[in-house]
Amino acid sequence: MRKHQLIVPLALLAALSVPAHAEDRDISRDTLPANDGWAAYGPGTTGGSAADDAHVFTVTDRAELVRALDGGSDTPKIIRIAGTIDANTDDDGDHLDCADYATDGYSLKKYLAAYDPRTWGGAKPSGPQEEARQASAAKQAERVVLNVGSNTTIVGLGSSAVLKGASLQVKNAGNVIIRNLELRDAYDCFPVWQPNTGGLGDWKTAYDNLWLTGATHVWIDHITASDKGHPDAKEPTYFARNYLRHDGLLDITNGSDLITVSWSRFADHDKAMLIGSGDSATGDRGKLRVTLHHNEFESVVQRAPRVRFGQVHVYNNRYAIKDDYRYSLGISVESALYAENNAFHTPGHIEVADLVKSWNGTALHQTGTLFNGYPVDLLAIYNAYNSGSERDLTADVGWTPTLHTKIDSAERADREVARGAGAGRIP
Numbered sequence: 001m002r003k004h005q006l007i008v009p010l011a012l013l014a015a016l017s018v019p020a021h022a023e024d025r026d027i028s029r030d031t032l033p034a035n036d037g038w039a040a041y042g043p044g045t046t047g048g049s050a051a052d053d054a055h056v057f058t059v060t061d062r063a064e065l066v067r068a069l070d071g072g073s074d075t076p077k078i079i080r081i082a083g084t085i086d087a088n089t090d091d092d093g094d095h096l097d098c099a100d101y102a103t104d105g106y107s108l109k110k111y112l113a114a115y116d117p118r119t120w121g122g123a124k125p126s127g128p129q130e131e132a133r134q135a136s137a138a139k140q141a142e143r144v145v146l147n148v149g150s151n152t153t154i155v156g157l158g159s160s161a162v163l164k165g166a167s168l169q170v171k172n173a174g175n176v177i178i179r180n181l182e183l184r185d186a187y188d189c190f191p192v193w194q195p196n197t198g199g200l201g202d203w204k205t206a207y208d209n210l211w212l213t214g215a216t217h218v219w220i221d222h223i224t225a226s227d228k229g230h231p232d233a234k235e236p237t238y239f240a241r242n243y244l245r246h247d248g249l250l251d252i253t254n255g256s257d258l259i260t261v262s263w264s265r266f267a268d269h270d271k272a273m274l275i276g277s278g279d280s281a282t283g284d285r286g287k288l289r290v291t292l293h294h295n296e297f298e299s300v301v302q303r304a305p306r307v308r309f310g311q312v313h314v315y316n317n318r319y320a321i322k323d324d325y326r327y328s329l330g331i332s333v334e335s336a337l338y339a340e341n342n343a344f345h346t347p348g349h350i351e352v353a354d355l356v357k358s359w360n361g362t363a364l365h366q367t368g369t370l371f372n373g374y375p376v377d378l379l380a381i382y383n384a385y386n387s388g389s390e391r392d393l394t395a396d397v398g399w400t401p402t403l404h405t406k407i408d409s410a411e412r413a414d415r416e417v418a419r420g421a422g423a424g425r426i427p
Contacts, residue, residue: 027155027179027180027426028048028056028078028080028153028155029049029078029153030049030177030179031044031045031046031047031049031177032044032045032046032177032219032260033405035403035404035405036219036260036262036291036403036404036405037259037260037261037262037290037291037293037313037403037404037405038257038258038259038260038289038290038291038311038313038403039217039218039219039258039259039260039291040260040403041217041258041289041403042217042258043217044217045175045176045177045217045218045219045258045260046151046175046177047078047151047152047153047175047176047177047219048076048077048078048079048151048152048153048177049076049078049153049177050076050151051075051076051077051078051151051153052076055075055076055077055078056077056078056080057077057078057079057080058080058082058157059079059080059081059082059085060081060082060083060085061085061086061089061093062085062086062087062089062093062143063089063091063093065079065081065085065146065163066146069146069147069148069149069152070149071147071149072147072148072149072171072173073149074149074150074151074173075149075151076151076152077149077151077152077153078152078153078155079152079153079154079155080155080156080157081154081155081156081157081161081162081163081181082157082158082161083160083161083162084160084161084162084163084164085162085163085164085166086164086165087143087144087146087163087164087165087166087167088140088143088144088165088187089143090143096143097189098140098189098190101136101137101139101140101143101189101190102132102136102189103132103135103136103139104128104131104132104135104136105128105129105132106129106132106133106135106136106190110129111125111129111130111133111193112238112239114127114128114129114130115129115130115193116239117195117200117201117239121195122195122196122201123195124194124195125192125193130192133190133192136189136190137188137189137190137192137206140188140189140190141206144165144166144167144186144207145166145167145169145207146166146167146168146169147169147170147171148168148169148170148171148173148176148178149173150173150174150175150176151175151176152173152175152176152177153176153177153178153179154168154176154177154178154179154181155177155178155179155180155181156179156180156181156182156423156424157180158424159423159424159425160182160424161180161181161182161423161424162181162182162184163181163182163183163184164182164183164184164185164229165184165185165186165187166183166186166209167186167206167207167208167209167210167211168183168209168210168211169210169211169212169213170210170211170212170213170215170218171211171213171214171215172213172214172215173214173215174215174216174217174218175216175217175218176215176217176218176219177218177219177221178210178218178219178220178221178223179219179220179221179222179223179426180221180222180223180423180424180426181222181223181224181423182223182224182225182226182422182423182424183209183210183223183224183225183249184209184224184225184226184227184228184229185226185227185228185229185230185246186207186208186209186246186247187207187227187229187230187245187246188205188206188207188244188245188246188247189245190206191203191204191205191206191243191244191245192204193239200239200240200241201239201241202241202244203238203241203242203243203244204244205244205245205246205247206247207246207247208247208248208249208250208251209225209246209248209249209250210223210225210249210250210251211248211250211251211253212250212251212252212253212256212259213251213253213254213256214254214255214256215252215256215257215259216256216257216258217258217259218256218258218259218260219259219260219262220250220259220260220261220262220264221260221261221262221263221264221426222262222263222264222421222422222423222424222425222426223264223265223422223423224264224265224267224422224423224424225249225250225264225265225266225267225269226249226265226266226267226268226269227245227246227268227269228267228268230245230246231268232244232245232246232269232270233324244270246269246270247271248271248272248273248274248303249266249269249271249272249273250266250272250273251273251274251275252273252274252275252276252288252290253274253275253276253277254277254281254284255283255284255287255288256287256288256290257287257288257289258289259289259290259291260290260291260293261290261291261292261293261295262291262292262293262294262295263293263294263295263417263420263421263422263425263426264295264296264421264422265295265296265298265421265422265423266295266296266297266298266300266304267296267297267298267299267300268298268299268300269299269300269301270300270301270302271301271302271303271306272297272300272301272302272303272304272305273292273303273304273305273306274303274305274306275288275290275305275306275307275308275310275312276288276306276307276308276309276310276332276335277308278308279308279332279333279359279360281308281309282309284308284309284310285309285334287309287310288307288308288309288310288311288312289310289311289312290305290310290311290312290313291312291313291315291401291403291404292305292312292313292314292315292317293313293314293315293316293317293404293405294316294317294413294416294417294420294421295317295318295417295421296317296318296319296320296417296418296421296422297317297318297319297320297328298319298320298322299320299321299322299324300319300321300328301324301325301326302325302326302327302328302330302357303330304319304328304329305329305330306330306332307330307331307332307335307336307337308332308333308334308335309333309334309335310335310336311336311338311397311399312335312336312337312338313338313340313401313403313404314329314337314338314339314340314342315338315339315340315341315342315401315404315407315413316340316341316342316407316408316410316413316417317342317343317413317417318342318343318345318413318414318417318418318421319342319343319344319345319346319355320345321344321345321346321347321350322347323347323349325346325350325354326357327354327355327356327357328344328355328356329355329356329357329364330356330357330358330359330361331356331357331358331359331361331362331363331364331393332358332359332360332361333359333360333361334362335361335363336363336397336398336399337363337364337365337397338365338397338399338400338401339364339365339366339367339369339378340366340367340368340407341367341368341369341370341407341408341409341410341413342368342369342370342410342413343369343370343410343411343413343414344369344370344371344372345372346371346372351385352371352376352378352381352382352385353381353382353384353385353386355371355378355382356378356379356382356393358386358390358391358393361393362391362393362394363393363394363395363396363397363398364378364379364382364393364395364397365379365395365396365397366378366379366395368409368410369410370410370411370414373411379393379395
């Protein structure tokens with residue numbers, strides 16, 4: 001039987017390419033610096049820094065990670081991830097694929113035949129194949145959903161720590177730090193078909209790489225999140241819709257509050273970051289206070305972020321936009337997004353007005369925006385471009401951020417983020 005805590009030999013640390021400075025400074029006991037965004041409000045965010053030696057773990061596989069997480073307990077704990085951990089593995093560490101989760105007679109071929117809109121119509125799927133899909137999805141969820149409890153720090157060791165296939169979830173928990181970790185490919189084996197009244201429908205997937213739901217005081221720093229390994233663009237089309245396998249890279253919903261996301265990289269994905277559950281989720285009022293700074297959004301189609309209700313400070317971020325693109329800043333109901341000194345790089349056919357999209361939003365504060373190296377008034381251009389088709393946005397979002405690090409020029413931040421954002425780049 002494996003011990004509860006793994007002692008990593010020096011030879012393995014060397015193989016993991018741990019930089020000398022990382023061995024000199026134990027980042028696993030770092031706490032969020034004062035004034036560093038909304039997560040610094042009040043008592044700040046300390047994660048598992050108070051953990052005793054019995055609750056400091058170095059883990060190298062899923063089984064060890066699950067034991068260290070301790071069912072999402074609130075006991076102060078530090079979890080160091082070494083190397084690559086695959087959530088789609090059994091208790092013996094053997095890899096599981098989608099066929100291993102399929103049960104009760106589920107097959108994609110039968111599912112597509114049963115719920116083809118040309119014969120099934122516009123009703124929600126029901127019956128044997130949908131029930132089999134749900135049972136199969138539940139089997140996968142038992143493996144890939146990993147719950148993080150309060151007073152927890154999770155850090156990657158060195159420059160190559162990866163958690164793949166997992167949906168890391170901070171659910172109704174607080175005081176959590178997640179740093180220096182690549183979160184890759186939260187792949188849903190069993191998407192559900194959802195008809196809608198405005199068209200055929202769409203495929204709905206279950207997993208975000210990282211999901212904060214009812215979470216408070218969370219610091220996310222130097223992570224890299226992507227679909228690496230299974231990009232949705234290479235998935236087939238069924239019912240005239242792309243067969244999506246991934247949901248968000250980072251979603252912050254259901255009354256989550258006091259969050260700082262810094263120096264992280266979100267890449268090669270459709271819907272990157274949702275802040276807020278829905279237009280009718282009025283319980284989110286007064287919550288969803290989030291700071292995003294010094295992050296890179298590369299080849300992200302939309303939601304960078306999309307905001308409902310929250311007071312969200314977005315400063316010194318870098319956007320590297322590619323051809324497949326919808327928008328970056330989503331202004332939704334009662335949102336109060338305060339954007340400062342962000343830099344956007346786009347191909348020639350994308351215009352300044354394309355960077356913002358509004359759904360029942362009323363306000364956007366922006367200053368210091370760079371567009372392909374040129375200063376622009378993002379709000380004025382958006383309003384002029386959309387005059388007559390969408391309501392104008394005002395510049396008064398009703399608040400001014402006070403909790404933040406030094407705000408650099410967009411030009412300087414652009415350079416520094418390109419060099420320093422993402423896992424394995426903590427100085």
